[in-house]
Amino acid sequence: MKCAWQAYLNLLPHRIRQDVDTLGKDDLQELRLRIGQPPELVFQSTYKYLSQETTKNDIAFVINAASEYSPWAAGTVGQGFITGQGGHRIGICGVCTVFDGKMTGISQPTSLCIRVSRDFYGCAQKAANIQDSILIIGPPGSGKTTLLRDLIRQKSNSGQGSVAVIDEREEIFPLYKGSHCYQAGERSDILAGCRKADGVDAVIRSMNPRWIAVDEITAQSDADALLQAGWCGVHLLATAHAGSVYDLKTRPIYQQLIRYNLFTNVIVLHRDKSWTLERI
Amino acid sequence: MIAKILGALFVVVSCASVGFRIAANHRAEEKALRNLIGILDYMECELRYRLTPLPILCRRVAADFPNIPGNFFEILAQEMDAQLSPDMEACVAKALRTSKNIPAITKNTLELFGKTVGRFDMEGQLKGLDAVRSECKRNLDILGSNRESRLRSYQTLGLCAGASLAILLI
Numbered sequence: 001m002k003c004a005w006q007a008y009l010n011l012l013p014h015r016i017r018q019d020v021d022t023l024g025k026d027d028l029q030e031l032r033l034r035i036g037q038p039p040e041l042v043f044q045s046t047y048k049y050l051s052q053e054t055t056k057n058d059i060a061f062v063i064n065a066a067s068e069y070s071p072w073a074a075g076t077v078g079q080g081f082i083t084g085q086g087g088h089r090i091g092i093c094g095v096c097t098v099f100d101g102k103m104t105g106i107s108q109p110t111s112l113c114i115r116v117s118r119d120f121y122g123c124a125q126k127a128a129n130i131q132d133s134i135l136i137i138g139p140p141g142s143g144k145t146t147l148l149r150d151l152i153r154q155k156s157n158s159g160q161g162s163v164a165v166i167d168e169r170e171e172i173f174p175l176y177k178g179s180h181c182y183q184a185g186e187r188s189d190i191l192a193g194c195r196k197a198d199g200v201d202a203v204i205r206s207m208n209p210r211w212i213a214v215d216e217i218t219a220q221s222d223a224d225a226l227l228q229a230g231w232c233g234v235h236l237l238a239t240a241h242a243g244s245v246y247d248l249k250t251r252p253i254y255q256q257l258i259r260y261n262l263f264t265n266v267i268v269l270h271r272d273k274s275w276t277l278e279r280i
Numbered sequence: 281m282i283a284k285i286l287g288a289l290f291v292v293v294s295c296a297s298v299g300f301r302i303a304a305n306h307r308a309e310e311k312a313l314r315n316l317i318g319i320l321d322y323m324e325c326e327l328r329y330r331l332t333p334l335p336i337l338c339r340r341v342a343a344d345f346p347n348i349p350g351n352f353f354e355i356l357a358q359e360m361d362a363q364l365s366p367d368m369e370a371c372v373a374k375a376l377r378t379s380k381n382i383p384a385i386t387k388n389t390l391e392l393f394g395k396t397v398g399r400f401d402m403e404g405q406l407k408g409l410d411a412v413r414s415e416c417k418r419n420l421d422i423l424g425s426n427r428e429s430r431l432r433s434y435q436t437l438g439l440c441a442g443a444s445l446a447i448l449l450i
Contacts, residue, residue: 070333072400072405105400
């Protein structure tokens with residue numbers, strides 16, 4: 001297991017760093033900060049509270065540390081999150097600013113969920129030989145991105161052609177101090193920070209990939225991009241929020257993907273991080 | 281007698297230098313505000329088209345616009361790199377405390393700059409820079425009104441005050 005732990009600690013207010021380091025270095029899943037409440041450390045099956053109350057300054061510190069005092073540059077605050085160095089995603093809640101009916105930012109953040117990005121080498125080994133497109137589904141926090149990351153690496157290292165990764169949120173292969181935190185594989189090309197639709201289009205035209213990997217199909221435009229890529233002789237690796245295959249079939253965004261047989265292999269992740277392969 | 285004349289001369293020169301210094305400060309203030317407007321224009325371009333993070337941007341400003349006194353933007357970049365302050369306002373306040381020789385009006389304008397940068401959305405960010413630029417222009421207008429006669433008055437007043445003091449003392 002690998003984790004940019006120091007990068008995670010650097011995101012936290014100085015006064016709680018030591019406690020978080022001591023209590024959560026090995027198995028912390030996320031840290032939750034809410035103004036007026038003590039910080040909550042969430043583990044696989046338990047949670048702990050620190051003694052100090054979270055202040056407005058603590059929240060501001062985390063956001064500014066993650067964005068180098070430039071939250072507007074992250075461009076994702078309008079979607080309710082920013083990604084810090086080391087690929088640690090910070091979910092933000094508070095009072096939104098809305099412009100032209102579109103959420104553009106959060107003017108008064110009141111709570112944060114700071115997730116720990118970890119890499120488990122070999123967790124997707126059993127799925128490495130599947131020669132067709134694969135969709136990874138699971139509830140939030142079940143390890144979809146972690147599994148996708150390893151699947152990309154396995155495909156890339158096992159001579160199955162090049163893998164183009166569209167890393168919109170810079171979470172699959174995040175950068176820390178100018179280099180990738182996690183090993184990406186011998187034949188992986190990573191296009192980070194762009195919209196999936198633009199990225200898919202760009203790599204098909206310019207990188208000649210055998211596989212295209214994207215994380216979190218959440219919008220109709222993401223699904224449309226995959227539909228476009230699926231009929232170009234490229235296989236897809238993707239993740240989606242769904243608790244089961246039934247959920248997947250029920251959600252309108254994914255119905256199109258299933259109707260056109262874009263994905264016949266679905267890896268279903270469970271809360272305990274185990275997974276099963278289903279064919280649809 | 282020579283001692284008296286020398287003393288009187290010394291008093292005149294000292295008082296006059298106060299008047300001249302006030303005039304010089306006035307000019308320095310104008311120069312700093314004009315530089316700040318140039319910096320804000322540059323920052324807006326960088327933010328709008330390149331999304332340059334603020335620590336890198338401040339370092340570039342420090343290198344490209346060395347005329348802001350007290351090395352303010354370099355200190356501000358260091359402050360952000362250290363990640364000890366919760367937000368930009370606190371970073372700017374610390375950098376202003378550390379930077380020396382920043383003219384008073386420019387200092388107040390930079391405080392306003394601290395309150396407007398580091399916003400969540402780009403539009404708000406750009407509007408914040410606009411507000412600081414307007415403040416600079418407003419201050420420049422105030423400083424520029426009757427500029428020549430006012431500066432001459434400071435210098436003349438210094439000289440006259442020195443002369444009257446010398447006469448009184450002799």
